[in-house]
Every structure is written in structure tokens, then in C-alpha cells.
Amino acid sequence: xxLPEIISGQVWTLGPHVNTDLLHPPSHFTPDExxxxxxxxxxxxxxxxxxxxxxxxxxxxxxAGENFGCGSSRETSARGLLAFGVKGVVAYSFARIFMRSLxxxxxxxxxxxxxxEHVRNGEMIRILMREGWIETQDSKRFSFSEMDxxxxxxLEVGGLLHYxxxxxxxx
Amino acid sequence: MVQGITGKIIQDHADGRxxxxxxxxxxxxxxxxxxxxxxxxxxxxxxxxxxxxxTKVLLTVxxxxxxxxxxxxxxVKEVLSFAVGKxxxxxxxxxxxxxxxxxxxxxLKPGQLILGADSHTxxxxxxxxxxxxxxxxxxxxxxxTGKTWLRPPEVVRINFxxxxxxxxxxxxxxxxxxxxxxxxxxxxQAMEFFxxxxxxxxxxxxxxxxxxxxxxxxxxxxxxxxxxxxxxxERDNGLNSSFQRFDEELTYSKKIEMDLSQLKPKIxxxxxxxxxxxxxxxxxxxxxxxxxxxxxxxxxxxxEVVSTLLKGxxxxxxxxxxxCPASQKxxxxxxxxDYLTTLIEAGGVVLNPSCGPCGGIDKGILAKDERCLSxxxxxxQGRMGDPSSKVFLSxxxxxxxxxxxxxxxxxxxxx
Ligand code: SF4
Numbered sequence: 001x002x003l004p005e006i007i008s009g010q011v012w013t014l015g016p017h018v019n020t021d022l023l024h025p026p027s028h029f030t031p032d033e034x035x036x037x038x039x040x041x042x043x044x045x046x047x048x049x050x051x052x053x054x055x056x057x058x059x060x061x062x063x064a065g066e067n068f069g070c071g072s073s074r075e076t077s078a079r080g081l082l083a084f085g086v087k088g089v090v091a092y093s094f095a096r097i098f099m100r101s102l103x104x105x106x107x108x109x110x111x112x113x114x115x116x117e118h119v120r121n122g123e124m125i126r127i128l129m130r131e132g133w134i135e136t137q138d139s140k141r142f143s144f145s146e147m148d149x150x151x152x153x154x155l156e157v158g159g160l161l162h163y164x165x166x167x168x169x170x171x
Numbered sequence: 172m173v174q175g176i177t178g179k180i181i182q183d184h185a186d187g188r189x190x191x192x193x194x195x196x197x198x199x200x201x202x203x204x205x206x207x208x209x210x211x212x213x214x215x216x217x218x219x220x221x222x223x224x225x226t227k228v229l230l231t232v233x234x235x236x237x238x239x240x241x242x243x244x245x246x247v248k249e250v251l252s253f254a255v256g257k258x259x260x261x262x263x264x265x266x267x268x269x270x271x272x273x274x275x276x277x278x279l280k281p282g283q284l285i286l287g288a289d290s291h292t293x294x295x296x297x298x299x300x301x302x303x304x305x306x307x308x309x310x311x312x313x314x315x316t317g318k319t320w321l322r323p324p325e326v327v328r329i330n331f332x333x334x335x336x337x338x339x340x341x342x343x344x345x346x347x348x349x350x351x352x353x354x355x356x357x358x359x360q361a362m363e364f365f366x367x368x369x370x371x372x373x374x375x376x377x378x379x380x381x382x383x384x385x386x387x388x389x390x391x392x393x394x395x396x397x398x399x400x401x402x403x404x405e406r407d408n409g410l411n412s413s414f415q416r417f418d419e420e421l422t423y424s425k426k427i428e429m430d431l432s433q434l435k436p437k438i439x440x441x442x443x444x445x446x447x448x449x450x451x452x453x454x455x456x457x458x459x460x461x462x463x464x465x466x467x468x469x470x471x472x473x474x475e476v477v478s479t480l481l482k483g484x485x486x487x488x489x490x491x492x493x494x495c496p497a498s499q500k501x502x503x504x505x506x507x508x509d510y511l512t513t514l515i516e517a518g519g520v521v522l523n524p525s526c527g528p529c530g531g532i533d534k535g536i537l538a539k540d541e542r543c544l545s546x547x548x549x550x551x552q553g554r555m556g557d558p559s560s561k562v563f564l565s566x567x568x569x570x571x572x573x574x575x576x577x578x579x580x581x582x583x584x585x586x
Contacts, residue, residue, distance in 0.1 A: 017354045017443070021551040025558075026530045031209050031246060046558055067355035067387055071551060072530070073290040075210055075306040096359055096389055097290055101306035149191030150320055160308050161214065164315065168220075 003108065003155045007088045007127040009061035011119045012051045016065030020098060022046055023069070024077035033083050040080040050121050055085035061127065063119050064091040069098025078102050088127055090134060090144065092116060103151050106159035110134065110144040118142070174422045175326030176282075176392055177361035180301040184284045186318065193320040198313050199300075200278050202287030203230045204269045209246040211288075211311040212253055222257065223317035229261040229276065230254050231269040236525035239533040267498025267524035270294040270466040274377065275500055277407050281395040282415030286313055290384045291466050291548065297376035298402070299395035299414070301361075304384065324389050325424040326361040333432040334370045338583045340476070341375025342468060342546065342566035344429070345382040346437035350447025358387035363423070365394045370431060373402045374472035381467045382548050385444040436581055438544075439564035442552040449581075450569050456579040458563070460543040461486075461570050462555075464495030464522065465529040468546025471501045473567035478510035480571045480586065481517040487577035492519035493535045495527050519574075531555045537562070544570050544579065 025046065028039030041053045051060075062068075062081070068091035069077065078101040081089075089102055090110045102109050110127060115134055119125060123137040133141045147155075154163045173182055181196055188195035208230060222228060232251065238244040254262045263272050270291050279285060281299030285292065288310040295302030305319070313319045329348070349356070362383045364376070371379070376393050383391030393399065395414060403414065436450040463469065463477055474496060486492050494514050496502040502524055505511045511521055522528075528535035529547040537543055537556030543563070545555070550562035563579065572582040 019549075019551045021549065021554040025553050026532065029206055030242060031213075032242075046553060067358060070354060070385075070387060071290065071549060073288065073304045073306050074207065075308060078306065079210075093355065093358055095355075095387060097304055097306055100309055104306060104308040104312075148193065148322075150193035151191070153190055160312050161218075164312050165218075167316075 003129060003152070005129050007061065007108065007129070008124060009059040009087045010056045011121055011123050011125055012060045012062050013119060013121050014047065014062060014064040014068065016092070017067045017070055018047070018064060019071035020069055020074060020077040021071050024074070024080050026072065026074070029074060029076055033079070036076050036080040037083040039076060040084045058124070059085040059087040061125055062086055062089045063115060064089065065116055066092040068094050070095035073097045075101050078105055078107070082107060090115060103154050104160035106155060108155050112142050112144040115142040172422060173323045174424060175328065175361055175363045176299070176394065176417050176421065177301050177326050177363065177390060178323045179417065180282060180284055181321050181323045183282070190320070192322045194323070195318055196284060196321050197318055198286050199227065199283040200285045201228045201310065201313055202269055202273050202285070202289065202292055203228060203310065204234055204289055205232045205247055205250050206234050207288035207307045207310070209250050210307040212249055215311055215314065218315065220315045222314050225257065225259055228259060228314070229263065229273055229278065230259055231263040231272055232265060233267060233269045234526045234530070234532055236265045265523070265525065267500070268466045268469070268526060270381065271470065271497035271501070274298060275406070275498060280403070280414050281399065286310065286319060291381050293384050293388070293390050294377050294381040294466060296380040296390050296392040297373060299393060299399055301390050301392060303390045324359055324361045326363055327357060327425045327427060328363050328365065328423040329427045329429060330365045330367060331371065331429050331431055332367050333430050334368060335375070335431050338436060338568065338586060339431070339434055340566035340568055341371060341378035343434055343437045344431070345379045346439055346447045346564065347434055349382065349386050349439070349445040350437065352386055354385065354443060354445040355387045357383065360388055362388045362391040363394065364391065366396065366398065369396055369398050371398070372472055373398055374470040377470060378467050382444065385548060436566065436569050436583070438569060438579065439550055441550055441561040441563065444549055444564055450565065450579060451581045453579050454581060457542060458490065458544045458573055458577055458579060459541050460491040460493065460535065460537065461574045462493045462528050462535060462543060462545040462547065463567050463570055464493065464497065464527065465547035466497060467548040468567050469495050469497035469501070471504050473546065474501065474505045474510050475508070476568050477571040478513040480568065480582070481574070482513050484517055484575060486518040486574040490574055490577045492574045493522055493528060494519050495522040496524050498524050528555060544573050546570050
């Protein structure tokens with residue numbers, strides 16, 4: 001599974017320092033994928049209910065502020081986002097454990113410091129991997145920091161478990 | 172060039188593989204606990220792989236300890252049947268909070284590289300090792316390979332000078348740093364602490380390192396010194412007095428100087444551990460529940476100072492004082508030293524060692540609009556219960572002082 005050249009989705013905006021307890025409340029911890037998704041739905045309510053609980057067919061692209069995903073390492077937050085149809089995450093900056101968890105699950109992350117003020121919930125945006133920019137609905141472009149080679153290698157095979165399998169068995 | 176002790180530890184553990192800015196490094200020890208291990212257990216089983224070295228893993232059941240719902244009971248059952256089936260040598264069931272058990276055991280030493288499936292694994296850095304938390308999938312990779320990928324971070328050196336006055340604790344120090352630099356103030360960086368006057372006890376160092384992740388740091392580490400040495404000798408009955416020393420010729424990206432004698436008791440306001448003010452600024456704020464516990468504030472010294480302050484006194488009517496020792500060992504010591512008798516006589520309730528109220532897991536979940544003063548590390552909205560509840564974070568001493576009146580009080584007023 002190669003990393004797609006273009007990732008498109010509907011925008012879900014989040015502010016600075018959104019922690020994983022808000023995004024996926026600890027009371028909703030569960031190993032069950034369906035219930036993990038419900039945890040994200042609860043998180044959406046707690047974050048002000050700005051996006052609909054039913055995801056768009058195209059999937060979501062989160063555009064967040066500084067230090068996105070700080071707090072608990074509970075991977076249910078990242079796994080919940082995957083179950084919720086998040087295709088990519090753009091942020092001003094990421095909390096490190098959360099960023100690694102997203103990548104490990106095969107969700108690409110992009111550091112971009114300008115786009116936050118220029119997108120609205122629900123608009124369609126596209127991330128053009130090769131060109132290195134994100135294009136908003138009204139065709140504004142914002143470049144993102146180059147992704148580290150190690151992260152690219154994990155994402156190219158679809159996540160850390162696939163990376164591990166390849167490392168150990170060359171598959 | 173790599174920075175600090177953290178950079179040296181990464182270099183020492185590198186196996187020669189590099190991808191981008193990341194180095195493949197060997198891991199010395201891995202910490203697992205019930206919920207975060209439960210997440211990857213099906214994947215571990217399906218992979219057909221084995222844990223690379225069972226002797227280098229501690230598995231604790233501390234979050235759902237004991238479980239409060241059938242879903243959680245099933246998770247614990249799965250985790251335990253795996254652990255028993257695989258004969259994991261270091262298995263700890265309901266014995267206390269993983270981060271305390273990890274430092275009580277004979278495993279951690281200066282210079283090591285430690286991973287844990289929990290963000291507060293950084294606590295272990297107080298012993299001079301690189302200890303950091305990772306998500307479950309990262310931990311699964313490490314359990315199978317005995318390795319992980321790390322990027323040598325920028326390192327900030329924090330020099331403490333002077334003595335810690337009796338009204339201050341490690342918690343005040345780290346809250347002060349978080350307040351000054353913010354929730355993302357140390358993002359991707361390592362924090363290395365130099366206690367020039369050896370004024371900070373090991374329990375306070377654990378509290379400081381525990382909360383570096385609240386500033387975004389990858390890890391926090393105390394330069395090993397006499398306090399470290401004494402702790403290790405006592406912990407291991409004199410067997411572990413030799414450990415890796417680090418020279419002072421280390422490079423840092425930034426230095427912060429702190430005079431401990433100038434500090435005032437600190438408190439974090441709802442809903443951020445970095446929204447910090449002096450306790451005296453919020454003097455008189457009403458509080459319903461006081462929680463003394465968690466991997467930040469449930470150690471023996473914490474219980475000792477609380478008990479000393481509350482001896483012969485009664486907490487205010489209507490206040491719930493919940494005390495949760497961080498481990499069974501601490502629980503026993505607190506019984507032996509009569510601290511718990513004092514706390515019970517003062518009107519407190521003692522909970523079994525576990526995470527409990529800290530993550531809103533069980534025992535003491537906050538009600539609608541309830542106001543709590545907690546010695547834990549996170550006061551994020553809804554973490555301890557109802558989303559409308561409000562949590563303040565302080566040292567155990569400030570928490571105990573506030574229990575007396577049911578209002579936030581600077582401990583200097585009642586000591
Ligand atoms: S005590 Fe709280 S912060 Fe510490 S490990 Fe348990 S839930 Fe996490």
C-alpha cells in the first residue's frame with residue numbers, strides 16, 4: 001500500500017493544545033473499534049460539536065493548532081480517528097507520542113503553520129504529496145514541512161506493523 | 172553533535188541503522204500496563220511473534236485495579252491469561268501504579284533506555300536514565316524487536332540552586348516551569364535537571380520528571396548524583412552502588428537557572444497543567460474533593476508531609492479527602508509509620524494503590540460542577556469525571572492545607 005499522491009477530505013478544525021482526553025475521553029477507553037469511534041463522537045461533543053458525527057464519504061482531514069494530541073498516550077484516540085474516517089492530520093505542531101501513533105497507524109501527518117486561519121469546517125481540501133503543499137477549496141496553497149524519511153518509510157507500507165513485518169520477513 | 176545525557180544514551184544504544192533523523196536503538200526495559208497492553212494483545216498474538224526478552228518487561232495491572240466493569244474485567248482477564256501463559260517473570264497485579272512499581276523494582280539504572288506504554292514513563296528519568304512513553308503500536312514493535320526508533324532531541328538544561336524550603340515540593344518546581352514555558356514549551360525536547368545542592372529528594376524528583384510530558388518533553392532526566400546513589404543502594408540492598416557516570420562536558424541548546432529558595436507554592440487552574448499561578452492568588456477558592464495520589468503525588472514523602480500537617484486536626488466538614496498510596500510497598504510503610512491512622516482520624520479515606528480517580532477510572536469520579544484539588548498531573552476537562560467538573564493541581568502539602576478549610580490555602584498559612 002503506497003502513500004497516495006493526493007489526499008483529499010473534508011476539513012475538521014481544532015484549536016491549540018487539544019489533548020487526547022478531550023478528543024477521546026478516558027471513560028470511553030475500549031479495545032472495541034466501534035466503541036472507539038463512539039469515544040471520538042463524545043470528544044466532538046465536548047469540543048463544541050462543530051462537526052457532524054456522520055463522517056463524509058471522502059473522509060476527514062483534521063487541521064489543528066499547536067501541540068495537537070498532548071496528554072495521554074492511550075492509542076484509542078488515534079485508533080478512534082482512524083475508525084472515524086480521518087485520512088490525514090495537519091497541525092501547527094504535534095505532541096510527539098500522538099504524532100507517532102498516527103503515523104504508526106498509517107495516518108499521514110503534516111506540519112503546517114499558516115493554514116489554520118484559512119480553512120473552515122466542512123470545506124474540501126487536498127494534500128498534494130509530491131508538490132509539498134495543501135490546497136484549500138478556494139485554491140490557496142500552503143506548504144508543509146518535509147516529512148522525515150523514517151516516517152515516509154512507515155507510511156509507504158501502511159503503518160508500523162507492516163514496516164515491522166517487512167523488516168523481519170522482507171514481505 | 173548530540174546534546175546532553177539523553178543524546179549520549181541514544182548514541183550508546185544505537186545499532187548503526189539510521190533513517191532520516193531517526194536512529195534504531197536497543198531498549199533496556201519495557202513497561203506495560205493493563206489498558207494499553209490490552210490494545211495490542213490481539214495484534215501480538217496474531218503476529219505469531221514472541222516478546223524479545225521476557226526478563227526485560229514489567230507488566231502491571233494498575234489502571235483497572237480491580238476492574239469496575241465487565242468490559243474492563245475481560246480486558247484484565249485477557250492480559251493476565253497471556254502473561255501467565257507466557258510465564259512473564261515480572262507481573263504485578265493490583266500492587267500499585269506502574270510508574271512507581273518500575274522505580275521500586277531492581278531494573279532501572281542511570282544510562283539506560285527505558286520505554287513504557289504510557290506517557291508518564293518519563294518518571295523513571297529521575298534515576299538518570301532515558302525513560303519515555305510511546306503509544307501501544309510503537310510498544311508492540313519494541314516488544315518484538317527489543318528496539319525502537321528515536322531522534323536525538325534538543326536538550327534543555329535546568330540548574331537548580333539553593334535549598335527547598337519546607338513549604339515547597341517537587342510539584343511546585345515543575346508547575347513553575349510549566350507555567351513559565353507553557354504546555355508545548357518543551358515540545359520534542361529533553362529536559363535535564365542538575366540539582367547542584369542535592370536539595371531535592373528522590374520522591375520529589377519523581378514528581379518533577381513525571382510532569383515533563385505536560386510541557387511536551389520527550390523525557391526528563393536528573394543528572395545522577397549522591398541522592399541517586401543513596402536511592403539505588405537502599406533499593407537494591409547495597410548491590411547496585413556502581414552505575415554509569417556522566418561528565419560535565421555536555422552540550423545543551425538552552426539553560427534555565429532556578430533559585431529554589433525564591434519559589435512560592437504553585438497551583439494549576441482548570442483545565443491546563445500549564446495555567447499556573449501562585450497558590451496565594453487563588454486563596455479562598457472553594458473545593459469539594461481533595462485527591463492525594465497518582466504517579467505524581469502518592470509517594471511516601473507525599474503521604475508523610477500530608478500526615479504531618481493533618482496530625483491532630485480535622486478536615487473541613489463536607490470535604491472528601493481521598494488518599495491513594497502509589498504502591499502496596501508505600502501503603503505498608505505508611506501504615507507502619509502511622510501516617511494512615513493520622514489521615515483516617517483527620518477524616519480522610521484511604522484507597523487501594525491504583526490509578527483510580529486520576530484518570531476518572533473509578534473511585535472518586537467527579538460529579539457535575541464538582542471542584543477538585545488533585546496532586547496528579549493532568550487537569551484536562553472531563554479527565555476526572557463530568558465535563559463540567561473543575562480540577563486544580565498542586566503539591567500534596569497545598570492539598571492537605573486546603574483540606575482543613577475546604578478552600579484553597581497557601582500551606583505557609585497553616586504550617
Ligand atoms: S496515576 Fe494517572 S497519570 Fe499516572 S499512570 Fe495512572 S492514570 Fe496515568
